[in-house]
Amino acid sequence: MKLSSIAATLCCCAGLPLICGAESGVVNANSLNARLRPELKSPVMHRLVKGDKVEITGKEGEFYRIAVPENAPVYISAVYISGSRTLKPLNMRCQDSSSAASYGILPKDSEVKVLKVDLNGWAKIAPPAGLQIYAANFYIDAVPGEDKTGEVKEGEKTTDAAKTEPKEAVKPAEEAKAEPKEAAKPADEAKAEPKEAVKPADEVAKPVIDDQRLKELKALGVDPSSGSEATVSGLLVPLKGSAVPGVGYALLDAGRKLLTFVSVSDQTVGALAGQNVTVSGVSFKVPTWKNPVLAATKLEAVKP
Secondary structure, X not given: OOHHHOHHHHHHHHOOOOXXXXXXXXXXXXXXXXXXOOOOOOOEEEEEEOOOEEEEEEEEOOEEEEEOOOOOOOEEEHHHEEOOEEOOXXXXXXXXXXXXXXXXXXXXXXXXXXXXXXXXOEEEEOOOOOOEEEEEHHHEEEOOOOOOOOOEOOOOOOHHHHOOOOOOOOOHHHOOOOOOOOOOOOOOOOOOOOOOOOOHHHOOOOOOOOHHHHHHHHHOOOOHHHOEEEEEEEEEEEOOOOOOOOOOEEEEOOOOOEEEEEEOOHHHHXXXXXXXXXXXXXXXXXXXXXXXXXXXXXXEEOOO
C-alpha cells in the first residue's frame, strides 16, 4: 500500500477530514502550536516557527486545517515493521512514548519511510499522506488569489468534524503480540545416527534461557535456534520507557555507541545498572533491527 493510496483510510481511522484541495500559507508568529483538533485544549502535536510554509486544506472556526509538515515528529513501534511495511494497525504518536498523543491509527500493510529507530524501539517515520493538524489562522498568512477548499462554514456541522476525537491510545508494547512459532528443530536431529558419547571432562555447558524470555524473543520474530553464544563488555544502561517487552537494557562502548540490546531481568541486574559489566549469553538477530539482542545468562562487573 503506497503512501498516496492510504490517505482516505488514514483520515477515516484518525477521525480527520479528507483533503479536497489546498493552498499555501506562511507562519507569521515566532512560535505557533499545531494541535490535534481545532481547540486550545487539544494536544500540541508540532511547533511551527516564523517563516514555515504550510499547506492549508480548510478552515474550522479560528483554526486552519493544515497538512502535517514533513519535519513533524511521527513515531510508531519499530517491532511491527517489516522492511518498509507495517505488520498490524499502529498508533502514530507525536513523541517516542506510549503516553504521547496519537495522530490516529496507521492501517496494517501500510508502506512507511523509516527515518531512524531509537534505543527504546520507536521508529520515526515520514508523515503519511493525508495526515492533518490545526493551527490558529491569525498567525498564518494565506497566499492570496486562491480559494480555500474544505472550509467549514459557521453553524454548519460536518460528519468529519464530529469524529475528530481520537480513539484511546494503545501502547505499542502492549499491542497484539505475535503468536510464538514453534522452535525449529536442527536439520540433523531427526533420525541422526547416535554419536559416541562425549566424555564428561570434555563437556561444555551451554547457556540456558528461561521460557519467559524465549517467548518474548519469539514475539520479536526471533528464531531461538539461530542464536550464537557471545560475551560483550560495556556500560550497562536501562532503557526507560522501552516499548519492547523483555528488552530493558543496552550495552554501550566507551564512546556511548550502542553495542547490543540486553534481555535480562531487573533482579539479575541488581546494582550493576549504570556500571561497566561483562555480559555472557546468547545473541540473536532481530528482523529490521540494526543491533542484536543478547539474552544474558551471566553478568559480572568489570574490575577497574
